[in-house]
Amino acid sequence: MAKRVAILQFPGTNCEFDTEYAFKKLGAETEIVWHKNEKLPENIDLIVVPGGFSYGDYLRSGAIARFAPIMKEVSEFAKNGGNVLGICNGFQILVEAHLLPGAMMRNDGLHFISKQQYLKIENNNNLFLSDMTVGEIVKAPIAHAEGKFFIDEVGLNNLKENNQILLTYCDENGNKINPNGSIEAIAGICNRERNVFGLMPHPERAIESILGSSDGVRMLQGFFK
Amino acid sequence: MEKLELLYEGKGKKLYSTSDKNQFIAEFKDDLTAFNAQKRSQELGKGILNNEISTIIFGELSDNGIKTHFLKKLNERDMLVKRVNIIPIEVVVRNVATGSLTKRLGIPEGRELTTPIVEFYYKNDAMNDPIINDEHAVIMGLVDKSEELETLKVQARKVNDILKPFFAKVGLRLIDFKLEFGKDQNGEIILADEISPDSCRFWDSTTGEKLDKDRFRQDIGGVKVAYEEVKNRILVLKKGYKAIVNIFLKEGVLDSAGKAVNHALGSLGFGETVNDVRIGRQIVLKVSANSKSDAEAQTRQMCESLLANTVIEDYNIEIING
Structure with missing residues (x-):
């Protein structure tokens, strides 16, 4: 049976259709869910909080979206073990909603960064990356101004101990580089229970070689096994 | 801030120590007592109302320059307060004759006093909180020096000057009230205890209806409804x-x-x-x-x-x- 994926849409979201395209291509049934809805569709296997600039990034990225009516349901869904994936602004929203630890800050260089970025797979014991090998290098675009992941020392140690760091930034040879100043060059994490995921790169924009990379397919494929 | 040790249990409140030696937590109880605890009852939710009412009034007083022990309301029943050493004098301010003023001195009930009266009572349950004068207070060592009694009177009158018009705005006549003061760690005298329908008399300005603990003292009933009414009226004074x-x-x-x-x-x-x-x-x-x-x-x-x-x-x- 096809996997059912709900894709959230806030005012200012702009990646919902790319995300829909990607997940449909991989065989999922998708439904876009407006932020004012108070109910999620039934029998869903995954919620994706897509990228964009929800609420114009006012105050802090993701800070206002977190209080949208649908987010109550998302929290409930996640707490009951449901899978949630936040991409870019979606990652920021999940952090603001305390579904993922840490916080997002302005990039070190203070610029909006938009480019293809190499990433290293740091962990494959999770839903999405189970088909990949640790240390493998993939390529996907990043496009953000507030993608610098911050977490305090205790939090960072927790991430390491529980293998919650899933992706880091690197160059094409796998050497660590840091485009935005993220602590330990972290690009993606999951929660302790391994059902909530957040990453700054856009796998949904890397699903056909004509786009510069099709590695996004491999980054999402684990979910369809 | 968490309650540690129960330090004192009074008629209306329990006092707990906290991790900060200069801060206590006052928990407002539902118990009702009158005539020096010879009459007792409980009114479910009364403590919550008194905490809310006291919070609003302490805020109003502090906006008007009165120093109080109030720090913040922690939750429904608990208030964080400054640690003080309570001065064992109940300071009563009267605007209208009723209660003991009528019984003891025969001043007709309901007569508006030409000037507010301040009275001192010795806070002592075993002796039924007897009325005292300044000399008694000094001789009994209730205060360190007689000037402190002057401070109590001045503060009490100021509180009256603030609260009388405050309650008048919402159709409540402030008949009389009891205050307690304490000394903080700097030795400064500040207002303590609570200010609620347990410690004040309120009459509705138009109907004369009693909206305070007299409803319990005189078995009128509807205690909680009256306290709720007081709270709802002052709550709109934003x-x-x-x-x-x-x-x-x-x-x-x-x-x-x-x-x-x-x-x-x-x-x-x-x-x-x-x-x-x-x-x-x-x-x-x-x-x-x-x-x-x-x-x-x-x-x-x-x-x-x-x-x-x-x-x-x-x-x-x-x-x-x-």
Whole structure:
């Protein structure tokens, strides 16, 4: 049976259709869910909080979206073990909603960064990356101004101990580089229970070689096994 | 802030120590007592109402320059207060004759006194809180020096001058009330205890209906409804404040924008002068609240839930009138 994926849409979201395209291509049934809805569709296997600039990034990225009516349901869904994936602004929203630890800050260089970025797979014991090998290098675009992941020392140690760091930034040879100043060059994490995921790169924009990379397919494929 | 040890249990409240030696937690009980606890009862939810009413009144008094032991309302029943040593004198202010003034001296019930009266009672259950004069108080050592009695009287009259018009605005006649004072760790005399329908008499300005503990003393009934009425009336007495919230990245969190500005100032020749730059956000809110401390408490909640990201940011709040 096809996997059912709900894709959230806030005012200012702009990646919902790319995300829909990607997940449909991989065989999922998708439904876009407006932020004012108070109910999620039934029998869903995954919620994706897509990228964009929800609420114009006012105050802090993701800070206002977190209080949208649908987010109550998302929290409930996640707490009951449901899978949630936040991409870019979606990652920021999940952090603001305390579904993922840490916080997002302005990039070190203070610029909006938009480019293809190499990433290293740091962990494959999770839903999405189970088909990949640790240390493998993939390529996907990043496009953000507030993608610098911050977490305090205790939090960072927790991430390491529980293998919650899933992706880091690197160059094409796998050497660590840091485009935005993220602590330990972290690009993606999951929660302790391994059902909530957040990453700054856009796998949904890397699903056909004509786009510069099709590695996004491999980054999402684990979910369809 | 958590309750540690039960220090004292009175008729209306329990007092607990906290991890801060200069702060106590007062828990408001549902017990009702009268005639020096010879008559007892319980009224479910009364403590919650008294905590709420006292919070509003302490806020109003502190907005008007009266120093009180009130720090903040912690939850439904608990109030965080400054630690004081209670002066064992109940200070009573009367605007209208009733109660003991009528029984003892025969002044007709309901007569408006030409000038408010301040009375002292020795706070002592075993002796039925007897009325005393200044000389008694000094001789009994209830205060350290006689000037302190003057402070009690002046403060009590000021409280009356603030509260009488305050309650009049919502159709409540402030008949009389009891205050207790204490000395804080600097030896300063500040207002303590509670101010509620347990410690005040309120009559409705038009109907004359009693909306205080006399309903219990005189078996009129509807105690909780009356207390609720007092709360609801004063709750609408909101004033406009400006809440100025300053939000900064926490110490130790790299402020990239601050660093860039610091660098630019350096190239302008201020490198010797400027050691560090932190850039924050200022959010100015116009709020309606019962008092400054109410405005602050609510703004703090807004900061914690939305305005600041406390993982990376610190904030401070300034409340000004208008």
